[in-house]
Amino acid sequence: MKIKLSFWKLVFFFLMAAGVYATYVRFAKGLGPSTNLSDQFPWGIWIGFDVLCGVMLAAGGFTLTAAVHILNIKRLKPIVRPTILTAFLGYVLVSVALLFDLGKPYNIWHPLIMRNPHSVMFEVAYCVMLYTAVLSLEFAPIVLERFNLQKPLKIIRAVLIPLVIGGVILSTLHQSSLGTLYLIMPEKLHPFWYTPLLPVFFFLSAIAVGLAMTIFESSMSAKHFGRQLELPIIQELGRVLLVVLSVYGILRFEDLLHRGVLKLLFQPSYETYLFWLELTLALILPLALLTQKKVRMTAGGLYVTAVLVVLGFITNRLNVSITGLEGSAGVRYIPKWTELAITAAIIAAGFALFGLATKYLPIFPSETEHVAHEPEVVVGSEVLSHAGD
Amino acid sequence: MSKAILYDATLCINCKQCEAACAEKNQLRYDDAVAAEDRQSEHKFTVVLAKGDKYMRRLCMNCADPACASVCPVAALRKTPEGPVIYEASRCMGCRYCMVACPFGVPKYEWNKLVPRVQKCTMCSDRVEAGKQTSCADACPTGATKFGERDELITEAQQRLHDNPGKYVNHIYGLNEVGGTSVLLLSSVPFEEFGYRTDLTRDPLPLFTYRVLSRIPDFIPLGGVVLGGVWWITHRREEVAAEEEPPKKTVFYPSSDPSQGDRRAK
Ligand code: SF4
Ligand code: SF4
Ligand code: SF4
Numbered sequence: 157m158k159i160k161l162s163f164w165k166l167v168f169f170f171l172m173a174a175g176v177y178a179t180y181v182r183f184a185k186g187l188g189p190s191t192n193l194s195d196q197f198p199w200g201i202w203i204g205f206d207v208l209c210g211v212m213l214a215a216g217g218f219t220l221t222a223a224v225h226i227l228n229i230k231r232l233k234p235i236v237r238p239t240i241l242t243a244f245l246g247y248v249l250v251s252v253a254l255l256f257d258l259g260k261p262y263n264i265w266h267p268l269i270m271r272n273p274h275s276v277m278f279e280v281a282y283c284v285m286l287y288t289a290v291l292s293l294e295f296a297p298i299v300l301e302r303f304n305l306q307k308p309l310k311i312i313r314a315v316l317i318p319l320v321i322g323g324v325i326l327s328t329l330h331q332s333s334l335g336t337l338y339l340i341m342p343e344k345l346h347p348f349w350y351t352p353l354l355p356v357f358f359f360l361s362a363i364a365v366g367l368a369m370t371i372f373e374s375s376m377s378a379k380h381f382g383r384q385l386e387l388p389i390i391q392e393l394g395r396v397l398l399v400v401l402s403v404y405g406i407l408r409f410e411d412l413l414h415r416g417v418l419k420l421l422f423q424p425s426y427e428t429y430l431f432w433l434e435l436t437l438a439l440i441l442p443l444a445l446l447t448q449k450k451v452r453m454t455a456g457g458l459y460v461t462a463v464l465v466v467l468g469f470i471t472n473r474l475n476v477s478i479t480g481l482e483g484s485a486g487v488r489y490i491p492k493w494t495e496l497a498i499t500a501a502i503i504a505a506g507f508a509l510f511g512l513a514t515k516y517l518p519i520f521p522s523e524t525e526h527v528a529h530e531p532e533v534v535v536g537s538e539v540l541s542h543a544g545d
Numbered sequence: 546m547s548k549a550i551l552y553d554a555t556l557c558i559n560c561k562q563c564e565a566a567c568a569e570k571n572q573l574r575y576d577d578a579v580a581a582e583d584r585q586s587e588h589k590f591t592v593v594l595a596k597g598d599k600y601m602r603r604l605c606m607n608c609a610d611p612a613c614a615s616v617c618p619v620a621a622l623r624k625t626p627e628g629p630v631i632y633e634a635s636r637c638m639g640c641r642y643c644m645v646a647c648p649f650g651v652p653k654y655e656w657n658k659l660v661p662r663v664q665k666c667t668m669c670s671d672r673v674e675a676g677k678q679t680s681c682a683d684a685c686p687t688g689a690t691k692f693g694e695r696d697e698l699i700t701e702a703q704q705r706l707h708d709n710p711g712k713y714v715n716h717i718y719g720l721n722e723v724g725g726t727s728v729l730l731l732s733s734v735p736f737e738e739f740g741y742r743t744d745l746t747r748d749p750l751p752l753f754t755y756r757v758l759s760r761i762p763d764f765i766p767l768g769g770v771v772l773g774g775v776w777w778i779t780h781r782r783e784e785v786a787a788e789e790e791p792p793k794k795t796v797f798y799p800s801s802d803p804s805q806g807d808r809r810a811k
């Protein structure tokens with residue numbers, strides 16, 4: 157255990173060091189020298205992965221708050237906090253990534269006073285901004301509780317339901333709008349991915365990924381913090397995931413059918429291979445697995461499925477934002493090391509912050525609830541000594 | 546009212562006077578090396594392409610309903626009533642959505658600058674506003690590049706097509722492409738030869754996103770009521786229970802205990 161922890165520590169510091177150096181290159185030399193972006197290919201992985209995938213991976217926040225607070229599914233309550241934490245960290249990190257990508261990051265606040273309501277990006281900017289505010293309010297009780305501040309806690313609890321409703325609406329809007337971003341380029345985006353249904357697909361897949369991420373996180377925290385969600389909860393998530401994926405799959409198939417793209421699926425090409433990769437990871441394998449009772453009922457099986465779904469939809473976002481545009485741009489885009497280093501550092505920071513938060517804040521339904529309170533002091537100080545692992 | 550540029554490739558002699566005039570107008574370097582470059586860039590807003598003795602100009606089409614302006618979150622790009630699509634660098638935050646959205650791949654970026662700008666032909670908007678013609682039209686010795694009222698130029702282009710059967714490809718490029726543009730092109734060889742796509746939609750591109758965006762104001766109250774309603778229904782049972790029993794302290798999060806445990810331990 158000790159060796160394993162210091163190995164990850166080493167990886168973490170290596171990634172952070174590379175990230176710091178890459179940050180220096182980015183801001184001292186500019187976008188040109190620090191990226192492989194060009195006039196032909198102006199958006200790379202900072203948009204395709206950090207922003208598109210980042211927002212998608214944070215979708216568990218609104219999915220679970222809606223399930224628990226609106227649909228009143230009480231069994232899922234114990235996992236609301238970890239998903240809110242993930243979502244909050246996710247959005248903060250997306251904003252950080254955006255600062256790297258924008259040519260003039262210090263103008264990031266401009267949409268506040270310079271409005272263009274016809275721009276999808278403008279709408280996304282507002283939704284993300286407001287939703288991050290909502291998330292920090294949803295997250296605040298966890299911190300307030302830790303320090304036992306009852307007054308502000310009461311206020312937030314009183315407005316929790318309107319807050320949750322607002323959060324769900326804002327999420328629906330910007331999760332789908334990230335797909336709408338690409339509707340303006342019917343001639344540029346490859347027909348595998350360009351469809352008027354892009355917003356619907358982005359929204360549905362965000363829900364699927366939100367569920368998958370919750371399953372994934374639960375297993376991760378079981379490994380690293382010895383805390384795990386009860387199997388029945390994960391099984392329930394698996395069931396919902398199966399339904400969402402089936403709906404998505406059918407819609408996706410019907411869309412390809414009606415747009416007459418199905419025949420293209422069997423013509424060998426760069427796009428075809430990556431399309432099949434996406435489909436296999438996001439739909440074919442997870443559906444095959446989830447329909448097996450053996451898989452759906454075990455934590456291990458659900459974990460594997462969740463990882464596949466997450467990887468599959470990451471492939472989907474990268475296909476929409478990169479693969480699908482390479483053909484019309486007439487160039488191949490491969491990210492530069494600096495782009496990868498900054499992305500990796502941001503992910504590493506996300507993991508570290510998640511780890512820290514679960515240690516210091518009441519995130520997981522801790523076992524201490526069922527155990528006497530006295531031994532917790534010991535647990536607490538041990539946790540402190542591992543800070544930053 | 547709206548102005549336009551008509552470029553007739555059959556009159557062009559590849560003298561590149563338009564390139565030079567454009568560089569001078571926009572205070573860009575222009576020498577033999579730049580003249581030899583055959584693609585638009587952040588330092589070259591217009592190029593004359595040559596294939597044998599056939600020529601073709603490339604410049605911003607200054608679309609009637611420009612995708613670039615529609616996607617810009619801060620309205621740094623704007624279509625003026627006179628025709629030009631202009632750019633205000635101080636508003637721009639450098640998201641480069643305009644570059645991704647433009648169907649002609651026109652906007653270019655100053656990748657190597659620390660304070661980068663989007664760069665493109667803005668149809669000499671200051672000159673046009675002052676009632677003058679664009680620098681490139683001004684410099685053109687043969688009249689291949691002609692500036693004028695869009696309506697009149699369309700009539701003239703149609704006349705040229707009509708009077709010279711077989712000379713031209715029977716198509717005024719820019720008349721209907723993406724809803725029409727303020728740059729109109731005539732050519733004797735297919736436009737695709739010079740990279741102009743002829744399979745572009747006739748709908749203005751901003752429509753494609755607007756169809757979705759325009760639903761949002763309707764969606765918000767609807768979503769609010771549906772979600773609120775579902776909440777009201779799903780929590781009804783608890784309300785009933787609460788009325789029958791003496792009220793219990795409701796805690797939204799079940800794990801408020803650890804913090805209290807902490808305190809007690811101290
Ligand atoms: S050609 Fe491109 S840059 Fe020029 S106005 Fe049209 S959309 Fe904008
Ligand atoms: S790069 Fe500048 S001009 Fe282009 S869309 Fe973004 S903010 Fe607007
Ligand atoms: S209209 Fe003006 S800016 Fe555009 S190509 Fe001609 S000279 Fe250059």
